Amino acid sequence: MNGRAIATVYVKELTDTLRDRRTILSTLLIPTIVMPLLMFGAGRIAAGVVARAREEIPSIMVLGGEDSPGVRASLGHSEHFHVIPPSPNWRRLISDKKVRAAVEIPAGFEAGLGSGASSAVSVYEYRGELKSGLAAQQIVHFLDDLRDRTIASRLEARGLSADLVKPFKTRTVNVAPPEKVGGNLIGGVIPYVIILLCFTGAMYPAMDLTAGEKERGTLETLLCSPVGRAELVAGKFLVVLTGSLTAMTCSLISMGASLFLGGMLAGGSGSMVRSAGMAGAPNAELPFLTIDPLGLVGVVGMVLPVAVLFSAVLFTVALFAKSYKEAQSYVAPLIFIVIMPAVAGLLPGVELSGRLALVPILNLTLVCKEMLSGVWNWHYMAIIFVSTAVYAAAALALAVRMFNREDVLFRS
Amino acid sequence: MTYEPATAMIEAHGLVKQFSDRKRGPIRAVDDVSFKVEAGQVYGLLGANGAGKTTTLRMLATLLRPSAGTALVAGHDIVREPGLVRASVGFLAASTALYGRLTAREMIAYFGRLNGMEDSLIRARTASLAAELDMGEFLDRRCDRLSTGMKQKTSIARTLIHDPAVMILDEPTLGLDVIAARAVLSFVRDCRTRGKAVIYSTHVMAEVEKLCDVIGIIHGGRLRAHGSLAALRAEYRETDLEEIFVGIVSRPEGVAS
Numbered sequence: 001m002n003g004r005a006i007a008t009v010y011v012k013e014l015t016d017t018l019r020d021r022r023t024i025l026s027t028l029l030i031p032t033i034v035m036p037l038l039m040f041g042a043g044r045i046a047a048g049v050v051a052r053a054r055e056e057i058p059s060i061m062v063l064g065g066e067d068s069p070g071v072r073a074s075l076g077h078s079e080h081f082h083v084i085p086p087s088p089n090w091r092r093l094i095s096d097k098k099v100r101a102a103v104e105i106p107a108g109f110e111a112g113l114g115s116g117a118s119s120a121v122s123v124y125e126y127r128g129e130l131k132s133g134l135a136a137q138q139i140v141h142f143l144d145d146l147r148d149r150t151i152a153s154r155l156e157a158r159g160l161s162a163d164l165v166k167p168f169k170t171r172t173v174n175v176a177p178p179e180k181v182g183g184n185l186i187g188g189v190i191p192y193v194i195i196l197l198c199f200t201g202a203m204y205p206a207m208d209l210t211a212g213e214k215e216r217g218t219l220e221t222l223l224c225s226p227v228g229r230a231e232l233v234a235g236k237f238l239v240v241l242t243g244s245l246t247a248m249t250c251s252l253i254s255m256g257a258s259l260f261l262g263g264m265l266a267g268g269s270g271s272m273v274r275s276a277g278m279a280g281a282p283n284a285e286l287p288f289l290t291i292d293p294l295g296l297v298g299v300v301g302m303v304l305p306v307a308v309l310f311s312a313v314l315f316t317v318a319l320f321a322k323s324y325k326e327a328q329s330y331v332a333p334l335i336f337i338v339i340m341p342a343v344a345g346l347l348p349g350v351e352l353s354g355r356l357a358l359v360p361i362l363n364l365t366l367v368c369k370e371m372l373s374g375v376w377n378w379h380y381m382a383i384i385f386v387s388t389a390v391y392a393a394a395a396l397a398l399a400v401r402m403f404n405r406e407d408v409l410f411r412s
Numbered sequence: 413m414t415y416e417p418a419t420a421m422i423e424a425h426g427l428v429k430q431f432s433d434r435k436r437g438p439i440r441a442v443d444d445v446s447f448k449v450e451a452g453q454v455y456g457l458l459g460a461n462g463a464g465k466t467t468t469l470r471m472l473a474t475l476l477r478p479s480a481g482t483a484l485v486a487g488h489d490i491v492r493e494p495g496l497v498r499a500s501v502g503f504l505a506a507s508t509a510l511y512g513r514l515t516a517r518e519m520i521a522y523f524g525r526l527n528g529m530e531d532s533l534i535r536a537r538t539a540s541l542a543a544e545l546d547m548g549e550f551l552d553r554r555c556d557r558l559s560t561g562m563k564q565k566t567s568i569a570r571t572l573i574h575d576p577a578v579m580i581l582d583e584p585t586l587g588l589d590v591i592a593a594r595a596v597l598s599f600v601r602d603c604r605t606r607g608k609a610v611i612y613s614t615h616v617m618a619e620v621e622k623l624c625d626v627i628g629i630i631h632g633g634r635l636r637a638h639g640s641l642a643a644l645r646a647e648y649r650e651t652d653l654e655e656i657f658v659g660i661v662s663r664p665e666g667v668a669s
């Protein structure tokens with residue numbers, strides 16, 4: 001291998017690539033924007049939607065219960081919802097989101113409460129819809145409260161303590177460190193985004209440096225220079241890898257910046273890295289979750305061999321194509337091959353095991369989830385790093401082999 | 413022309429290139445082609461489209477590996493020493509393009525560096541080539557903004573930057589207008605004057621008549637006839653090269669001289 005030749009090819013291809021707008025867009029611009037957009041944009045919008053849904057006083061309907069005026073009145077007085085007159089097409093109205101939920105009070109309900117009878121109350125909601133669910137939740141709270149009071153008064157009437165039916169209380173306490181919670185919530189998303197950006201960052205340089213050159217007729221020009229094929233592959237491959245790593249670096253820097261800014265905006269409370277979390281906050285404020293900065297360093301280290309793997313695979317696949325367009329049609333399905341294991345790693349309950357540690361990309365998502373939550377599984381990390389490096393070396397060897405095949409270089 | 417102790421710069425010995433085609437099975441694009449080109453000589457490879465010209469020249473330039481046979485180019489074997497062959501060859505084809513996002517100067521310098529030249533030497537060579545080819549005004553323009561003629565000049569400068577002893581030109585005038593084509597022909601004459609061995613493929617009879625010292629007529633992958641224009645005229649008792657060409661290629665095989 002001739003270092004000077006590789007450097008010459010590398011410098012030229014890098015210059016050429018930097019003058020290509022498509023590459024700049026996919027390698028520099030998009031990775032820089034995606035992270036803040038995801039964190040501020042999506043996180044804030046989600047949190048905002050939840051907060052607004054919580055603030056909204058839902059409209060509900062009370063069906064039946066004409067002989068239960070007391071219950072109806074206290075429903076009407078509740079500050080948690082706004083009771084509107086019943087209408088026969090209430091199901092439609094809930095579906096159309098005109099009414100959030102409905103409660104059906106059976107005949108003789110109030111009389112039954114006093115007499116000690118048992119009855120069933122139905123709450124109607126549009127399942128899966130956030131605001132309807134919240135309204136139904138409020139109705140259930142109201143009914144639970146009413147039930148507790150009824151039990152208490154029934155027991156009191158018999159001279160018994162309310163504790164008779166509540167022999168104990170339960171409470172759940174979180175013992176996981178805050179990083180762990182953060183790691184689980186955003187830990188899955190961060191490596192996923194980094195993996196994807198590593199891929200898209202390498203995508204355009206890979207296509208441009210192989211199929212693009214064939215299409216424009218410059219590959220033949222290049223091949224008649226005395227530089228060896230292995231040096232050409234090395235120089236070009238390094239540019240593709242640079243694209244991949246640049247995309248990752250850009251996204252990490254912009255992520256760090258947005259976390260830092262996010263923390264400042266929220267009025268720093270000591271945690272170093274913070275982020276707007278996902279929906280499902282217990283209150284209207286944005287939940288700030290901490291992630292382990294060392295974990296991020298670990299993620300970068302583990303992503304390196306994957307970046308090499310992506311670059312080599314993309315290089316080989318794109319080299320096979322005659323034209324840029326053909327290369328795109330080969331590369332597009334590859335995105336799904338990258339996304340699928342990455343998404344599988346996000347699924348709850350999928351944990352690292354000896355076998356999964358050998359599945360490329362999936363193993364990375366899983367180990368990153370752990371690292372970001374402060375768990376360092378050194379032997380798994382070693383397996384994953386080495387196995388990915390082996391796959392990457394195999395892909396690179398294949399790239400060199402393809403570059404020596406004249407039926408690949410001169411396909412027509 | 414001086415034919416001193418015949419210094420053959422290109423010696424092809426039984427070159428064969430076989431491609432496998434999915435529908436038609438194996439195809440011999442070049443079949444047992446042998447010839448010699450000496451220093452200071454222009455060898456014209458004349459043939460119709462698909463005759464095997466490009467494949468032959470790509471083998472000489474080591475872009476393709478012969479299925480059988482070999483060739484010595486500037487004393488190096490194309491199969492065993494492809495790197496050394498490429499270092500002594502300037503290859504220019506209608507299909508060899510320029511990097512659109514580089515300037516003409518960067519393009520030339522890139523090939524200088526790929527040939528292992530020092531930057532100071534590249535600068536000096538670029539300056540002299542630019543003066544010779546009258547490239548001064550567009551040397552720092554991006555290649556994708558150049559006219560066809562300017563591109564061709566840049567390509568020529570690119571092939572000459574390392575001052576190769578052998579020039580392999582595959583239909584270099586294809587798609588050029590008259591002015592640009594004339595510039596290419598005069599460049600080929602210059603190469604001959606400087607003692608380079610030139611192999612030049614084309615299907616344009618007039619170019620061959622004007623330019624070539626030796627003519628090889630290739631058809632169906634086989635070299636059917638070769639010799640100087642005068643020799644071919646004498647042998648086939650015909651002055652018009654086109655008539656000679658058609659006569660040779662329409663004849664059944666095996667009667668080649």
